[in-house]
Amino acid sequence: MPSLSHLDCFVKSAERGSFSAAARLLELTPAAVSKNIARLEAELGVRLFQRSTRQLSLTEGGERLLAQVGGPLAALADAVGHAAEQDRQPAGTLRVSMGQAFGRAYLVPLLDAFLRRYPAVVPDWRFENRQVDLIGEGFDAGIGGGLELKPGMVARTLGRxxxxxxxxxxxxxxxxxxxxxxxxxxxxxxxxxxxxxxxxxxxxxxxxxxxxxxxxxxxxxxxxxxxxxxxxxxxxxxxxxxxxxxxxxxxxxxxxxxxxxxxxxxxxPISLYYPAKKLLPARTRVFVDFVLEQFRERGFERLVETI
Structure with missing residues (x-):
C-alpha cells in the first residue's frame, strides 16, 4: 500500500500546481517532494504528472488518483488533527490572508489578546490586496470583501x-x-x-x-x-x-x-472566510470564534455603517 506521506505529497502538488508550493506547505524540500512522488509512481506503475520547465500538470492517471484520494486523505488528516487536539490547547501555524490596510487597522490590534488566550498558536498572516485561493494556497482563513465563495468555503459577515x-x-x-x-x-x-x-x-x-x-x-x-x-x-x-x-x-x-x-x-460585505469542514483544526476554529466575538463586542458593524 502506498505511503500516506507519498500520497500527501502527490495531493498537495496537484492542488498547488508545483512541487515547490507543496514543499513549503509540507515543510519539506522540493527535492524530497519530487522523490516521494517518483516513489509513488514506481509503486503504482503509473505516471502521475507531466513535467516541464514551466508547469506541472496531471496525467489522466493522476487526475483519476486525485479524484479518488484527495477528499478521503483530507478527511483523514482532519480527523487525526482533531483527535490530537482534544486534550491540549490549540496549536500550530495559523495562515490567514487579509487586506493590507484593513488588517493593520482592525486585526493587528486584536493580536495581543488572541496570543494571550492561545499562546501555542503562531499567526502567519499575509497582508495583500489581491484575490486569493484560500484552499488552493493552503490558508486557514481569509478576511476581505468581494472574495469568490467557492465550493467548500464558508463566509461569515463582519459588516456591510x-x-x-x-x-x-x-x-x-x-x-x-x-x-x-x-x-x-x-x-x-x-x-x-x-x-x-x-x-x-x-x-x-x-x-x-x-x-x-x-x-x-x-x-x-x-x-x-x-x-x-x-x-x-x-x-x-x-x-x-x-x-x-x-x-x-x-x-x-x-x-x-x-x-x-x-x-x-x-x-x-466584508467577511471572514474559512473551509467548510466538519472537523476544523482547533487553531482555525478558535480564530474564527475570536474574530467574530471581538468584532461584535467592538461594534464594528454599527461603526462602519452609521458614523
Whole structure:
C-alpha cells in the first residue's frame, strides 16, 4: 500500500500546481517532494504528472488518483488533527490572508489578546490586496470583501461596507457646502483605480429616502490604494470616496470630515472566510470564534455603517 506521506505529497502538488508550493506547505524540500512522488509512481506503475520547465500538470492517471484520494486523505488528516487536539490547547501555524490596510487597522490590534488566550498558536498572516485561493494556497482563513465563495468555503459577515465622501476640514473651509452629489463636480477628486482591472471606480450614492445620484468628481489625483487616498485627503488635496473602515479613524480624530452626510454607496460585505469542514483544526476554529466575538463586542458593524 502506498505511503500516506507519498500520497500527501502527490495531493498537495496537484492542488498547488508545483512541487515547490507543496514543499513549503509540507515543510519539506522540493527535492524530497519530487522523490516521494517518483516513489509513488514506481509503486503504482503509473505516471502521475507531466513535467516541464514551466508547469506541472496531471496525467489522466493522476487526475483519476486525485479524484479518488484527495477528499478521503483530507478527511483523514482532519480527523487525526482533531483527535490530537482534544486534550491540549490549540496549536500550530495559523495562515490567514487579509487586506493590507484593513488588517493593520482592525486585526493587528486584536493580536495581543488572541496570543494571550492561545499562546501555542503562531499567526502567519499575509497582508495583500489581491484575490486569493484560500484552499488552493493552503490558508486557514481569509478576511476581505468581494472574495469568490467557492465550493467548500464558508463566509461569515463582519459588516456591510459603505462608500462615503470625505475631505479635510481645511479643504472644505471657504468653499460652498455640497448639498447634492451633483455638487461634487466643482470639487477636486482623489479617485480610485482598481488594482484588479485598472478601471476607475464609479459610484452611485443613495440617500435614506431612496434618491440616487452619480458621484462625479473633478479628477485631481488617481490612486489604487484607499489608505493612500486617506493620506492625500488629509493633506487637503480634495474629496475622496472611501470605504468606511478606512475613513473611520480619521473621522473620529477630526482629520477628515464627511461630505454629503446621509449619502453613501453600498459596497457589499466584508467577511471572514474559512473551509467548510466538519472537523476544523482547533487553531482555525478558535480564530474564527475570536474574530467574530471581538468584532461584535467592538461594534464594528454599527461603526462602519452609521458614523
Amino acid at each position: 461596507i459603505h462608500i462615503v465622501a470625505v475631505a479635510a476640514p481645511g479643504y472644505l473651509a471657504g468653499r460652498p457646502v455640497p448639498r447634492h452629489p451633483s455638487d461634487l463636480t466643482a470639487l477636486d477628486g482623489i479617485v480610485r483605480r482598481s488594482s484588479q482591472n485598472g478601471r476607475i471606480y464609479q459610484y452611485t450614492l443613495r440617500r435614506a429616502d431612496g434618491e440616487v445620484a452619480a458621484a462625479v468628481l473633478r479628477t485631481r489625483v488617481v490612486f489604487d490604494d484607499p489608505e493612500a487616498m486617506c493620506q492625500a485627503a488629509m493633506l487637503g488635496l480634495g474629496v475622496a470616496l472611501l470605504p468606511m473602515p478606512f475613513a473611520v479613524p480619521w473621522l473620529q480624530s477630526g482629520a477628515l470630515a464627511r461630505v454629503l452626510p446621509g449619502w453613501s454607496a453600498e459596497a457589499g
